[in-house]
Amino acid sequence: MRLFVSDGVPGCLPVLAAAGRARGRAEVLISTVGPEDCVVPFLTRPKVPVLQLDSGNYLFSTSAICRRQNL
Structure with missing residues (x-):
């Protein structure tokens, strides 16, 4: 996963x-x-924070990114 901040x-x-x-x-x-x-x-337009998943999909919601990283 790649996190952009x-x-x-x-x-x-x-x-x-x-x-x-x-x-x-x-x-x-x-x-x-x-x-x-x-x-x-x-x-x-620019958007951060963004989490790029290994599948190539992106998460833009701060709470969704936090939940995904806690797995």
Whole structure:
């Protein structure tokens, strides 16, 4: 899984905390991007935090990302 976060974005803090708890149970690559970077190819505007799953799907909801990383 790959997690995209940005400095200063409020939703990134709980996502990073969940990623810290998930270490050892799941492999999560954390990438810091700019708030204006478009990391999801099919979106027309930037969105972070974003979790790219191994299947290629994306999660955009902070709470959904936190739940997924706690599995």
